[in-house]
Amino acid sequence: GVSKEKYEQLLKEMEREKEERNKLKNQYKDLKSYIDKDTADLIAEVQERDAVIESMNDKLKDLDELEKLEAELDWEKKQRRIDEAKIGELRNAITQDKRDIVADS
Numbered sequence: 001g002v003s004k005e006k007y008e009q010l011l012k013e014m015e016r017e018k019e020e021r022n023k024l025k026n027q028y029k030d031l032k033s034y035i036d037k038d039t040a041d042l043i044a045e046v047q048e049r050d051a052v053i054e055s056m057n058d059k060l061k062d063l064d065e066l067e068k069l070e071a072e073l074d075w076e077k078k079q080r081r082i083d084e085a086k087i088g089e090l091r092n093a094i095t096q097d098k099r100d101i102v103a104d105s
Contacts, residue, residue: 002010
């Protein structure tokens with residue numbers, strides 16, 4: 001049979017193997033939790049960026065709206081100037097008509 005010393009040596013080696021396996025298992029667990037945390041952080045970061053991009057897009061839409069509004073406002077102002085000019089011409093014409101009427105009578 002196997003000598004007692006040999007048997008004890010085998011037992012010790014098995015014990016060492018078990019310890020090594022446990023150490024590796026723990027390292028794996030640590031690595032996994034580290035990677036999981038990293039992954040979670042990355043996902044959170046990506047979601048944050050998405051939110052920023054979303055809000056920037058909204059702001060850009062608002063700016064587009066603003067530009068449209070400004071263009072409309074400019075057009076309205078231009079129209080008003082044209083109308084004011086027409087009113088001015090009409091006033092002048094009316095004043096001239098009054099003068100003519102006064103001169104005729």
